Amino acid sequence: MNYVERLEKVAVLGAAGKMGSGIVLLTAMEMADLSLDPGNRSRDFALYAVDISEPALTGLLRYLRDQVRRAAEKKTVGLRGVYASRADLVENEEVIRQYVEDVLAIVRPTTRLEAAYGAGLVFEATNENPDLKIKLLGQIHDHSQKDAWFLTNTSSIPIHEIDGKAGLGGRLIGFHFYNPPAVQKLVEVIRAKSTLPELADFALQYAKKLRKVVVPSNDVAGFIGNGHFMRDALHGISEVERLAPEFGFVDAVYMVNKVSQDFLIRPMGIFQLVDYVGLDICQCILKVMSDRSVGSGLQNSLLDRLIAAGVRGGQFADGSQKDGFLKYEKGRPAGIYDPEAKAYVPFTEVGPRCDERLGPLPASGRPWKSVIQAADRAGTLQGYFRDLRTMTTLGADLAGRYGRKAKEIGLGLVKDGVAQKEEDVNTVMLTGFYHAYGPINAYFDD
Amino acid sequence: MKKNRRNVYMAAGYHTVSLGTGRKEFNPRRARPGLEEYIQEAGRAVLAQIGGGKNVDEGVIGNFMAARFNRQGHLAALIPSIDPELRWKPCTRVECACASGGVALTSAIKSVRAGTAEVVLTIGVEVQNTVKAIYGADILAGAGWYRGERKAGHAYFFPALFSARAGAYFEKFGRDKARRAFARWYRNAVENARLCETAQEFHNTCPDLEAVGLAEPNPRSFVDHLNIFDCSKVSDAAAAIAVMSEEGLERCGISKNEAVEVVGWGQVEADLTVPPADPTELETTRRAVQKALDAAGVKLDQIGTVECHDCFTISGILSVEAIGFAGHGEGPDYVLEGKTSRKGDAPFNTSGGLIGWGHPTGGTGVRQAVTVWQQLTGKADGWQVKISRQRPYGLSVNMGGNDKTVVAIVYKKAGRKRKAKP
Numbered sequence: 035m036n037y038v039e040r041l042e043k044v045a046v047l048g049a050a051g052k053m054g055s056g057i058v059l060l061t062a063m064e065m066a067d068l069s070l071d072p073g074n075r076s077r078d079f080a081l082y083a084v085d086i087s088e089p090a091l092t093g094l095l096r097y098l099r100d101q102v103r104r105a106a107e108k109k110t111v112g113l114r115g116v117y118a119s120r121a122d123l124v125e126n127e128e129v130i131r132q133y134v135e136d137v138l139a140i141v142r143p144t145t146r147l148e149a150a151y152g153a154g155l156v157f158e159a160t161n162e163n164p165d166l167k168i169k170l171l172g173q174i175h176d177h178s179q180k181d182a183w184f185l186t187n188t189s190s191i192p193i194h195e196i197d198g199k200a201g202l203g204g205r206l207i208g209f210h211f212y213n214p215p216a217v218q219k220l221v222e223v224i225r226a227k228s229t230l231p232e233l234a235d236f237a238l239q240y241a242k243k244l245r246k247v248v249v250p251s252n253d254v255a256g257f258i259g260n261g262h263f264m265r266d267a268l269h270g271i272s273e274v275e276r277l278a279p280e281f282g283f284v285d286a287v288y289m290v291n292k293v294s295q296d297f298l299i300r301p302m303g304i305f306q307l308v309d310y311v312g313l314d315i316c317q318c319i320l321k322v323m324s325d326r327s328v329g330s331g332l333q334n335s336l337l338d339r340l341i342a343a344g345v346r347g348g349q350f351a352d353g354s355q356k357d358g359f360l361k362y363e364k365g366r367p368a369g370i371y372d373p374e375a376k377a378y379v380p381f382t383e384v385g386p387r388c389d390e391r392l393g394p395l396p397a398s399g400r401p402w403k404s405v406i407q408a409a410d411r412a413g414t415l416q417g418y419f420r421d422l423r424t425m426t427t428l429g430a431d432l433a434g435r436y437g438r439k440a441k442e443i444g445l446g447l448v449k450d451g452v453a454q455k456e457e458d459v460n461t462v463m464l465t466g467f468y469h470a471y472g473p474i475n476a477y478f479d480d
Numbered sequence: 481m482k483k484n485r486r487n488v489y490m491a492a493g494y495h496t497v498s499l500g501t502g503r504k505e506f507n508p509r510r511a512r513p514g515l516e517e518y519i520q521e522a523g524r525a526v527l528a529q530i531g532g533g534k535n536v537d538e539g540v541i542g543n544f545m546a547a548r549f550n551r552q553g554h555l556a557a558l559i560p561s562i563d564p565e566l567r568w569k570p571c572t573r574v575e576c577a578c579a580s581g582g583v584a585l586t587s588a589i590k591s592v593r594a595g596t597a598e599v600v601l602t603i604g605v606e607v608q609n610t611v612k613a614i615y616g617a618d619i620l621a622g623a624g625w626y627r628g629e630r631k632a633g634h635a636y637f638f639p640a641l642f643s644a645r646a647g648a649y650f651e652k653f654g655r656d657k658a659r660r661a662f663a664r665w666y667r668n669a670v671e672n673a674r675l676c677e678t679a680q681e682f683h684n685t686c687p688d689l690e691a692v693g694l695a696e697p698n699p700r701s702f703v704d705h706l707n708i709f710d711c712s713k714v715s716d717a718a719a720a721i722a723v724m725s726e727e728g729l730e731r732c733g734i735s736k737n738e739a740v741e742v743v744g745w746g747q748v749e750a751d752l753t754v755p756p757a758d759p760t761e762l763e764t765t766r767r768a769v770q771k772a773l774d775a776a777g778v779k780l781d782q783i784g785t786v787e788c789h790d791c792f793t794i795s796g797i798l799s800v801e802a803i804g805f806a807g808h809g810e811g812p813d814y815v816l817e818g819k820t821s822r823k824g825d826a827p828f829n830t831s832g833g834l835i836g837w838g839h840p841t842g843g844t845g846v847r848q849a850v851t852v853w854q855q856l857t858g859k860a861d862g863w864q865v866k867i868s869r870q871r872p873y874g875l876s877v878n879m880g881g882n883d884k885t886v887v888a889i890v891y892k893k894a895g896r897k898r899k900a901k902p
Contacts, residue, residue, distance in 0.1 A: 121631065125621075125630070
């Protein structure tokens with residue numbers, strides 16, 4: 035089977051989930067683009083969007099309709115050429131509407147796993163649960179009519195482990211999108227020793243067609259992305275635990291979150307990011323990593339306690355943020371969870387006193403968004419961090435500690451053989467987490 | 481053209497803010513004023529200067545595509561919503577694509593000249609931010625020939641037509657200098673707009689405009705020979721002015737010092753179904769300007785300020801040539817030598833023009849008249865240029881579609897006293 039034949043019948047498992055829906059979107063558009071090539075007119079492209087939840091599949095179709103329309107609006111210049119022979123499609127609006135219909139016609143939502151038996155390519159984006167993944171992929175492999183290849187979106191489970199236990203014989207590769215897949219440029223590709231070379235070639239070609247940045251990660255639990263993020267988050271939690279006796283838990287969360295966003299010039303504070311990913315998902319990933327002994331200190335009792343209290347984060351079906359460490363109003367953090375009172379304390383109550391304790395940003399401080407748009411980003415950051423280093427405030431001290439820790443984590447990933455080189459770690463954080471600079475830098479060196 | 485039987489004046493002009501991307505208060509997700517509010521704001525501001533609706537005999541409104549942008553036709557009947565005293569008076573809506581405003585002015589001028597009105601409230605309006613740019617491009621493409629051109633046309637139909645003109649110009653006269661002239665045009669436009677608080681680019685703080693203007697075009701997502709800075713933006717705005725006879729001025733208590741006189745005008749139509757004979761020339765613009773200058777008996781070296789139709793930077797350069805300030809192929813030199821800037825002898829587009837101030841398509845012609853009136857009567861606040869005795873005339877050129885409808889008007893300050901020659 036060549037590239038087009040592989041993509042003629044595709045199944046996505048967990049299709050209505052946060053990652054799955056993005057994968058369906060990107061894959062269905064790639065399939066539609068292939069189907070519109072006159073040479074492929076005789077082929078029937080189908081994407082089986084498999085999910086256990088029927089309501090979620092309804093939501094998936096709504097999401098797709100909206101997202102495909104947006105994508106089509108951005109590529110109308112090319113689409114007019116694609117539909118040039120269609121005399122009935124004259125205006126942009128008509129071309130865009132037709133493209134949305136053509137993409138949606140490829141997507142076949144279903145709750146039946148059996149649909150995947152007819153696929154030449156299976157994309158797995160189910161819960162981060164090794165046993166579930168192994169069971170599903172093994173079952174499809176046993177019944178596959180097309181000797182399917184498997185791409186897994188796991189962000190932490192070693193590929194060789196799933197391949198071996200599901201008996202896939204090398205028909206599996208890690209293809210880890212970042213959230214949301216339609217926006218984040220990064221794909222971490224994890225090739226196990228057993229992975230078929232043709233499958234690895236296919237994965238690269240597919241990533242290239244999707245115009246993603248590919249970073250190869252070695253097959254170690256957590257890979258590069260979560261290898262960094264989890265330890266970075268644990269550092270944030272340990273800073274809270276260090277500061278809490280003096281300032282109280284709520285104030286400590288506020289301060290560490292603020293330092294990790296404003297002082298470090300990141301798109302979100304660390305606790306907002308944990309909430310975005312979901313506390314329970316972070317717990318799952320940490321367990322996967324910890325069980326496979328890829329490092330020490332990968333368990334955290336605070337996270338466990340919060341989850342037990344029902345504080346989970348993650349998103350509602352409409353994409354809006356659920357409360358976690360922080361409370362959200364109109365998508366913006368507005369309060370902090372107090373585990374003793376089991377209630378959220380508003381930012382307005384803690385913000386002023388915490389901001390005063392942290393001290394001001396250097397005058398050269400700029401928000402993340404303005405820094406990533408700056409013409410001379412390196413120079414901007416250099417100047418800012420130089421100014422920050424001269425300050426002796428609590429904020430500057432916490433930022434320095436955080437920055438040095440992030441670098442130590444990054445270097446550790448290379449030393450432990452998770453990343454092949456330092457640049458890969460930085461690329462993952464830049465393109466998967468949208469950081470303005472990679473963690474391996476000289477900004478925080480003494 | 482026959483000599484004016486009655487003198488025609490314009491006074492009491494006004495324009496709203498040009499709202500769209502670039503303005504700090506613009507948020508595409510927030511509710512914004514609609515057609516009615518723009519028409520009423522501009523209309524009421526004129527009435528306040530001329531003693532109210534009772535002094536108006538007639539209303540004309542220029543608009544291009546409200547039927548699609550706003551799902552609203554029958555704009556003439558919105559004129560009485562400006563003031564109850566406008567009810568029961570004749571009102572007309574005119575449409576000539578982006579020259580709708582200019583044609584609204586000539587309709588008003590004709591009515592005054594014919595003696596059917598002494599005071600005509602003339603309005604131009606367009607509210608375009610109701611749809612995303614990619615759909616707006618469909619709507620604006622209506623200024624081209626739908627059956628003959630649209631299907632084979634580009635997603636960004638009009639930018640592509642003028643990109644093709646730019647490409648032809650590059651081929652004939654060289655790319656490098658022309659592109660540098662485009663970037664200079666952009667810089668002049670934004671620098672002028674920064675002086676005029678209603679301009680869409682008033683808040684622009686870019687430190688190096690020419691570097692931005694030189695960005696390489698991206699044919700994958702836009703067009704071959706133009707970048708987005710070469711294009712006027714999507715704008716919501718209205719402008720209005722009173723077109724009056726001598727009797728009208730008296731009725732409204734407007735002194736001639738506060739008015740401009742229309743000393744000549746030209747209105748020219750080309751065939752929508754025929755492509756331009758030479759894409760490196762704006763032939764219709766050339767003809768309309770010549771007509772207006774001839775009617776006025778005015779030479780170019782007497783023109784002290786120009787409002788030209790720079791819907792794209794290339795249109796600005798081609799306008800300089802079509803008006804006659806520079807020879808064919810010499811527009812870029814003229815611009816690069818600074819002659820169109822506010823320091824030149826005849827400054828162009830002193831409040832930013834279509835690229836800097838904004839381009840509410842059907843409203844632009846009236847906005848241009850308001851700007852010329854402001855300059856010649858000394859009402860141009862921070863963007864005032866010096867109007868010398870040797871160059872007392874103003875010129876506005878309003879173009880519809882791909883150089884299909886063009887209205888050119890020559891103005892002079894009505895109250896200017898001529899000193900007797902020694």
